[in-house]
Amino acid sequence: MAELLSTSPGDIERAGRALREGLLVAFPTETVYGLGAKATDTHALARVFEAKRRPTFDPLIVHIAEVDALATVADLSQLAADRRELVQRLISALWPGPLTLILPKQPSIPDLATSGLSTAAVRLPAHPVAQALIRAAGVPVAAPSANPFGYLSPTRAEHVLKQLGDRVDFIIDGGRCSVGVESTVLDMSGDTISILRPGGLPRERIEAIIGPVHQIDRSTAHPTAPGQLPSHYAPRASLSLFPLGEIPLQGWSDSEPLACLFFDEASRSRWLSAYSRLHTGTDSAGSPLPESRVLSPSGSLLEAAANLFDVLHELDALGVARILAERVPDRDLGPAINDRLYKARGEAKGRTGHSST
Numbered sequence: 001m002a003e004l005l006s007t008s009p010g011d012i013e014r015a016g017r018a019l020r021e022g023l024l025v026a027f028p029t030e031t032v033y034g035l036g037a038k039a040t041d042t043h044a045l046a047r048v049f050e051a052k053r054r055p056t057f058d059p060l061i062v063h064i065a066e067v068d069a070l071a072t073v074a075d076l077s078q079l080a081a082d083r084r085e086l087v088q089r090l091i092s093a094l095w096p097g098p099l100t101l102i103l104p105k106q107p108s109i110p111d112l113a114t115s116g117l118s119t120a121a122v123r124l125p126a127h128p129v130a131q132a133l134i135r136a137a138g139v140p141v142a143a144p145s146a147n148p149f150g151y152l153s154p155t156r157a158e159h160v161l162k163q164l165g166d167r168v169d170f171i172i173d174g175g176r177c178s179v180g181v182e183s184t185v186l187d188m189s190g191d192t193i194s195i196l197r198p199g200g201l202p203r204e205r206i207e208a209i210i211g212p213v214h215q216i217d218r219s220t221a222h223p224t225a226p227g228q229l230p231s232h233y234a235p236r237a238s239l240s241l242f243p244l245g246e247i248p249l250q251g252w253s254d255s256e257p258l259a260c261l262f263f264d265e266a267s268r269s270r271w272l273s274a275y276s277r278l279h280t281g282t283d284s285a286g287s288p289l290p291e292s293r294v295l296s297p298s299g300s301l302l303e304a305a306a307n308l309f310d311v312l313h314e315l316d317a318l319g320v321a322r323i324l325a326e327r328v329p330d331r332d333l334g335p336a337i338n339d340r341l342y343k344a345r346g347e348a349k350g351r352t353g354h355s356s357t
């Protein structure tokens, strides 16, 4: 079983040493918890894929603690000068933070980390514990989200303990993650600059610095663009997704434990009053209202993102069989939240142990 560590300097030093020696350490970042391994150690990397039951064709993000370390992972000289300039601008404006850049890789980064691609994903997390750990390790740290492949990402140490506790060596408990959705993955290596995964850094923030970027359309994307695998972030419950304000009031089986997931309190109360109106009279015993949760009472997309995985973990723990969720507004962090909800939809039902997708 994993040993839980605190964020004390002594514990971080110990975790850093463990990483250097090839052990696996789960750690907090501002987005979600990562499952860390020394990026240049193929044995440690193999254990990461094994622990997550992740297919080796899905590459990992390499984390660094300062901009100077970028050269140990990426080779910017392979980029045209004007593209290099855009990379520099993004880095000075948006790192550290929830932005992962796809760049030509250095030969020292093993194929296993990048799934044989000639590019590497690099990120400088803003979380002080993540930075301190990577510094203590003294090496770049490859880290996917610390969840079994295809399942919800962890935003608390307890999520990691529950899901992967028997497969990692240490878990640093740094409390709740503040952003709550994974980093935005931006491909700077190809002819067009593309967002491969919407995430914790809104597209608008990127475009304010380098102008328009392309956004991969999730409905047409296929797995040649890594990160676009169809079933991801899925809860055990089967989730149905509806436009904002359009969760249906009837039409599901009464025997199925159900929960509704709303964007804000206004949306929940509208739905609940319509539900009560509809069901009054038809059931004099007064059938109980379905479980419901709100991502952000006041309708803040920041708060909704921070609560998303937490709420889904909670509903799964309650043993709810079906979740009816509404989309959130498609601006700022909205696309990242909607992407996770979209990928959590019910088709994934029937998976056993969430390990095969």
Ligand code: TXA
Residues within 6 Å of the ligand: 029, 031, 032, 033, 034, 035, 058, 059, 060, 061, 098, 100, 102, 114, 117, 119, 120, 121, 123, 125, 143, 144, 145, 146, 181, 182, 183, 184, 185, 196, 197, 225, 226, 227, 228
């Ligand atoms: O916020 C985050 O990004 C978290 C924390 C721990 O940093 N990490 C994370 O890692 O979400 P993971 O492995 O769950 O997602 C990494 C994504 C995957 O969608 C992967 O396909 C994509 O990055 N990726 C990695 N290397 C790539 C590459 N060379 N080209 C294109 N996509 C890549």
Ligand code: MG
Residues within 6 Å of the ligand: 144, 145, 153
């Ligand atoms: Mg992940």
